[in-house]
Amino acid sequence: MGNSLGSKKTAKIMKITGESFKMQTPVRAGTVVKDFPGHVLLESESVKHFGIRAKPLDPNQNLESKRLYFMVELPR
Structure with missing residues (x-):
């Protein structure tokens, strides 16, 4: 009954390397990628539905808890 009170509200970010x-x-997408120049975050569900056409998250968008996001480097 009290298990939900202790649960952490976190989002999981996976790099292309598998790490x-x-x-x-709450945390914004821009905050997550600020230490990774040239990288963006993609929602895993968006990648599942749209593949390579998935749009990167806006830097001001908050990540949702219990969700998976992919961090990828944009081609130059």
Whole structure:
């Protein structure tokens, strides 16, 4: 009954290398990628439906807890 009170509100971010890390939510997409120049975040559900046509998250968009996001480098 009290298990939900202790649960952490985190989003999981996975890099193209397979390495992943978790971020406490709420957090903005721009905050997550600020240390990774040239990278963007994609929602896993968007990638599932649209593939390579998936649109990157806006830097001001908040990540949702219990969701998976992919961090990818944009081609130059």
